[in-house]
Amino acid sequence: MLHALEEYKRGLRENVSFLDCLWRELYGSINACQWDRSITEKEAEYLREKYL
Template sequence: MDEFLLSENRPSPSEADDQPTEKDCLEADLPASIQKAIAELLQGEKEQVLHLDCLSDELYGAINANLWGGCITEEQADYLRSKYL
């Protein structure tokens, strides 16, 4: 009986893949300035531009401004820095 109850509470592999991960939640509904800076940094990396340092500084500043403005959490800021910078 215990085995039956335990097996019923486990999601199937296909159900588990459909659920958002914590990382998805940390990037959901980001302020426009951060989204823009991320897009520009990724495009710059793709095109191998010479001013990547400026683009990464722009993203760093956008993260900090939105953190101190209360638009994102410390956890989101740390996650974005570690992922993109």
């Protein structure tokens, strides 16, 4: 998930044309971490609210 987050933040900084793809990648990564219990539901909600 950290890689997806860093890539999304880089995309925001650089105003890339494929930001929607990076957004989807980060969203999916957060969900995957939540479902494999790497992060809690509360942490996942926080990340979604902060970055998405």
